[in-house]
Amino acid sequence: MSGFPQELTDLVNSKIRLKEDFPAPGVLFRDITPLMSDGEAFKKTIDGIAQYYDGKIDAVAGLESRGFILSAPLAYAMGIGMVTIRKAGRLPGPIIGVDYELEYGTARMEVQPFTVEDGQRVLVVDDVLATGGTANAAFQLVEGSGGIAAGLCVLVELAGLGGRERLNGYDIESVVTFD
Numbered sequence: 001m002s003g004f005p006q007e008l009t010d011l012v013n014s015k016i017r018l019k020e021d022f023p024a025p026g027v028l029f030r031d032i033t034p035l036m037s038d039g040e041a042f043k044k045t046i047d048g049i050a051q052y053y054d055g056k057i058d059a060v061a062g063l064e065s066r067g068f069i070l071s072a073p074l075a076y077a078m079g080i081g082m083v084t085i086r087k088a089g090r091l092p093g094p095i096i097g098v099d100y101e102l103e104y105g106t107a108r109m110e111v112q113p114f115t116v117e118d119g120q121r122v123l124v125v126d127d128v129l130a131t132g133g134t135a136n137a138a139f140q141l142v143e144g145s146g147g148i149a150a151g152l153c154v155l156v157e158l159a160g161l162g163g164r165e166r167l168n169g170y171d172i173e174s175v176v177t178f179d
Helices: 006-014 033-037 039-053 066-078 133-144
Strands: 017-020 028-031 059-063 081-087 096-102 105-111 121-129 148-158 172-178
Touching (some): 006 172, 033 039, 039 066, 039 148, 039 172, 059 133, 081 133, 096 133, 121 133, 133 148
Parallel strands (some): 059 081, 059 121, 121 148, 148 172
Antiparallel strands (some): 017 028, 096 105
16 A cells, blocks of 8 residues: 555556556556656655655655656656666666676666665666566665665556565655556
8 A cells, every 4th residue: 555645646547658568568568658748647656655655755766767767857847866777788887786687687766876875775766577587786876875864756557476475675656557
């Protein structure tokens, strides 16, 4: 169950476009671009998330790439910093990285550790929680940089893929959850 107000959940849910067979046959894609293209709805979403986390976090960490779209305005609205967690090879050093498993192989995420202050409560932000691999890597990067992984905030959680269970022990908030 989400800690966000039902009005926020209803708003975000009303702006998600369903696209069948994308990016592959049999996949039902939840497209958040209609939410982002509606200035009033996007502002209400960011403001609602900011209000929920007010006083609970010191920085946000956006996951490449759609997590950036959410974390930058959230950091701005809250007057806090934003850390970028990127795919391998996209940040100048020094960096630390974590390799993690995907359904179809492996990937690597990296961060510049100096962008996380020791003891800083960092909220990881992304658009979707699916299997939890990317979020788990982000938590390791935040903690490996001296920060405290204060949790994960996503717009959409695909509960049937088990990401929440993989992230056991971390605070996870999703605005909308689908089975």
